[in-house]
Structures are given as C-alpha cells and as structure tokens.
Amino acid sequence: MRQLVFVHGRSQQFKDAADLKQQWIEALHQGLADAGIDAAVPDNRIRFPYYGDALHHFSEGLPGNAPDVITKGYSEMAAGEKQFIAQMVADAVQQLGIREEDITAAADQPGQIEKGVQNWPWTIAALRVIEDIPGLAGLALEFVTRDVFRYLRYPGIQTVIEDGVQQALTPDEEHVIVAHSLGTVIVYNLLKRKAHEFSWKVPTLVTLGSPLAVRPIAQALRPTGRPHGVKDWFNAFDPQDVVALNPLDNDHFPAHPEIENYGQMRNGTPDHHGISGYLEHAVVARRIHDALLR
Incomplete structure (x- = not known):
C-alpha cells in the first residue's frame, strides 16, 4: 500500500x-x-x-489580523494584500451573481461607495453580502485569501x-x-x-x-x-x-x-x-x- x-x-x-x-x-x-x-x-x-500553530504564530504580528474585518475593515493592511483579497472577492461576486445594489446596501456609507476592486469599502461590503448568503461564508473567504497571500509572500x-x-x-x-x-x-x-x-x-x-x-x-x-x-x-x-x-x-x-x-x-x-x-x-x-x- x-x-x-x-x-x-x-x-x-x-x-x-x-x-x-x-x-x-x-x-x-x-x-x-x-x-x-x-x-x-x-x-x-x-x-x-x-x-496550524506555525501559521498562526507567524501571522499574529502582521498588520490587519483582527477577526472582525467584515465589521470594521482594517486600515493597516499592506496595499498588495488588499489588492489580492479584493481580486478574489470580485471573482466571488461574479461567480455567485451578486448584485451591485446588494453590495451598495451593505456598505457603511452606501451613498459614497464606488464599484470596483480598487475601492476597499466595496470589498468589505461584498464580503458582508457573501457572509449573509445561506451556506456561504465571506469571513472564511477573506481569511483563506489572506493566509494564501501570506504563505506566498x-x-x-x-x-x-x-x-x-x-x-x-x-x-x-x-x-x-x-x-x-x-x-x-x-x-x-x-x-x-x-x-x-x-x-x-x-x-x-x-x-x-x-x-x-x-x-x-x-x-x-x-x-x-x-x-x-x-x-x-x-x-x-x-x-x-x-x-x-x-x-x-x-x-x-x-x-x-x-x-x-x-x-x-x-x-x-x-x-x-x-x-x-x-x-x-x-x-x-x-x-x-x-x-x-x-
């Protein structure tokens, strides 16, 4: 065997x-x-x-490691990491057929959100929409993306x-x-x-x-x-x-x-x-x- x-x-x-x-x-x-x-x-x-412990230990001191990213976002994350996560979220939005109006409604300030991966509030709002879809988990998507980025970079x-x-x-x-x-x-x-x-x-x-x-x-x-x-x-x-x-x-x-x-x-x-x-x-x-x- x-x-x-x-x-x-x-x-x-x-x-x-x-x-x-x-x-x-x-x-x-x-x-x-x-x-x-x-x-x-x-x-x-x-x-x-x-x-598992090694990944947690090495990631713990990096910027933007708070578990409530969907609620608060994080301002200290490196630009490359933000872009990496935003691109993956954009793929998920397209694949899942999520509507732009639903993303806008989930934003902290709906009247000021702009469409696109260059706009971080859009990414956070899209993650919230994914999190609210029964059986899906926007937070899991964000975390696995972040861990992949950190493993690679x-x-x-x-x-x-x-x-x-x-x-x-x-x-x-x-x-x-x-x-x-x-x-x-x-x-x-x-x-x-x-x-x-x-x-x-x-x-x-x-x-x-x-x-x-x-x-x-x-x-x-x-x-x-x-x-x-x-x-x-x-x-x-x-x-x-x-x-x-x-x-x-x-x-x-x-x-x-x-x-x-x-x-x-x-x-x-x-x-x-x-x-x-x-x-x-x-x-x-x-x-x-x-x-x-x-």
Missing part, C-alpha cells in the same frame, strides 16, 4: 495534531463505508504534517510550513497526497518547485475545496503543468463552496495533462467547505482507496 499524506487547511491552530489526524481518518473511513468498501487505511501508512511563513510538509515525503516511497483548502496551495507550490530535486513520487494528488483556480492565486503561482511525478490529479469541489470558486480546468488553472474535476458532490458541512464533508463523500473516498492500492 502506498503512503497516504494528509495536508490540512487554515484555522487549525491550538488543536492537537493527533486528534485532527484521527478526524480525517474517521471521515475517510465513513466515506469508504458509504462507497461499499470494507477496508481501512492502517494508521502507520498515514502521515499528517501539522502547521512572506518567506518565513512559507519556509516553516514547507519544512513540516517535506518531512512527510521520502524519495523511496510512493505517496498519495490528499490536500484541503490552503493545503492545496502549499502542496502544489512545494511539488512544483522541489519534487524533481528531491525525487518525490506522487502518482496521485487529490485536492479538495481548492482555491488554486481563483484568479489572483493562479496568477501568483503561474501554473504551466502538473508538478514532476504527479500522474493522476483528482480535484473535487462543491459548487457552493465559496473558497473553491472555479474548477481546475484550462480556463482557470492550465495544466497538462488536464486535471480531472469532480463538481457533482455536495459537502454537508455548514459552509460547504469542511474537510469531513469531502472525505465522507463516497466518490472521493473510493478514489483515495483505489490510488493507495495501485
């Missing part, structure tokens, strides 16, 4: 890594049971690199996170990597830059709830193809998952050969983005199981 590597997303600080790993395992085993597969993945074949954060993930990969084994949310950005960026150098073998990559195809993230990563050694790439997303706005297709995230997208699933977690809702899905669980046994 190949080695299974789980790479988690954001907002996992102050949690016990062993407990988180067990939650992922239990969700996967539920998915296998729903798929009619009477099997379990042995614990000694599963690795769970944990970076702050070398200290990137190095610490990647050092932990690298320890789960060894050149003498084949790995099936299952990454969620921010974890998909970390895994793709790491494999793209280092898989060939370290001779990592990743015959199957599974991405769940991935923001890779959101325009500012794709532009930052500049995808040109699959990372070295990745033969099969299966990407699953719930169309109502506001973090995974677009499929990983050639219109949004060019890769050759094309990535297999599965968007016919429904993630039963409240924001349609939780990892349990993805791993418990029978199609996702079966693909992981089959990849481990090839």
Whole structure:
C-alpha cells in the first residue's frame, strides 16, 4: 500500500495534531463505508504534517489580523494584500451573481461607495453580502485569501510550513497526497518547485475545496503543468463552496495533462467547505482507496 499524506487547511491552530489526524481518518473511513468498501487505511501508512500553530504564530504580528474585518475593515493592511483579497472577492461576486445594489446596501456609507476592486469599502461590503448568503461564508473567504497571500509572500511563513510538509515525503516511497483548502496551495507550490530535486513520487494528488483556480492565486503561482511525478490529479469541489470558486480546468488553472474535476458532490458541512464533508463523500473516498492500492 502506498503512503497516504494528509495536508490540512487554515484555522487549525491550538488543536492537537493527533486528534485532527484521527478526524480525517474517521471521515475517510465513513466515506469508504458509504462507497461499499470494507477496508481501512492502517494508521502507520498515514502521515499528517501539522502547521496550524506555525501559521498562526507567524501571522499574529502582521498588520490587519483582527477577526472582525467584515465589521470594521482594517486600515493597516499592506496595499498588495488588499489588492489580492479584493481580486478574489470580485471573482466571488461574479461567480455567485451578486448584485451591485446588494453590495451598495451593505456598505457603511452606501451613498459614497464606488464599484470596483480598487475601492476597499466595496470589498468589505461584498464580503458582508457573501457572509449573509445561506451556506456561504465571506469571513472564511477573506481569511483563506489572506493566509494564501501570506504563505506566498512572506518567506518565513512559507519556509516553516514547507519544512513540516517535506518531512512527510521520502524519495523511496510512493505517496498519495490528499490536500484541503490552503493545503492545496502549499502542496502544489512545494511539488512544483522541489519534487524533481528531491525525487518525490506522487502518482496521485487529490485536492479538495481548492482555491488554486481563483484568479489572483493562479496568477501568483503561474501554473504551466502538473508538478514532476504527479500522474493522476483528482480535484473535487462543491459548487457552493465559496473558497473553491472555479474548477481546475484550462480556463482557470492550465495544466497538462488536464486535471480531472469532480463538481457533482455536495459537502454537508455548514459552509460547504469542511474537510469531513469531502472525505465522507463516497466518490472521493473510493478514489483515495483505489490510488493507495495501485
């Protein structure tokens, strides 16, 4: 059996890594049971690199880290970070069909708001509208965007996170990597830059709830193809998952050969983005199981 590597997303600080790993395992085993597969993945074949505390620690002292951004906004955020978030919010507004009049109504001063990503009050108002849509979470969208930006632009954060993930990969084994949310950005960026150098073998990559195809993230990563050694790439997303706005297709995230997208699933977690809702899905669980046994 190949080695299974789980790479988690954001907002996992102050949690016990062993407990988180067990939650992922239990969700996967539920998915296998729903798929009619009477099997379990042995614990000694599963690795769970944990970076939640490191991400929180390095981000805590940066400007604009208050949790009430939708209510208050933040004036100290760097211009590049504001632009990055605003572009992702604009993509969400277009994809979700949100009306400009609803954004204007959600602004602190509706009579003074101007349309467009250059206008920060417009971005804050749009996040509030997304937050009010049942099943969506504007705050989650803003946070995952901010963490992606900081991972990509702050070398200290990137190095610490990647050092932990690298320890789960060894050149003498084949790995099936299952990454969620921010974890998909970390895994793709790491494999793209280092898989060939370290001779990592990743015959199957599974991405769940991935923001890779959101325009500012794709532009930052500049995808040109699959990372070295990745033969099969299966990407699953719930169309109502506001973090995974677009499929990983050639219109949004060019890769050759094309990535297999599965968007016919429904993630039963409240924001349609939780990892349990993805791993418990029978199609996702079966693909992981089959990849481990090839």
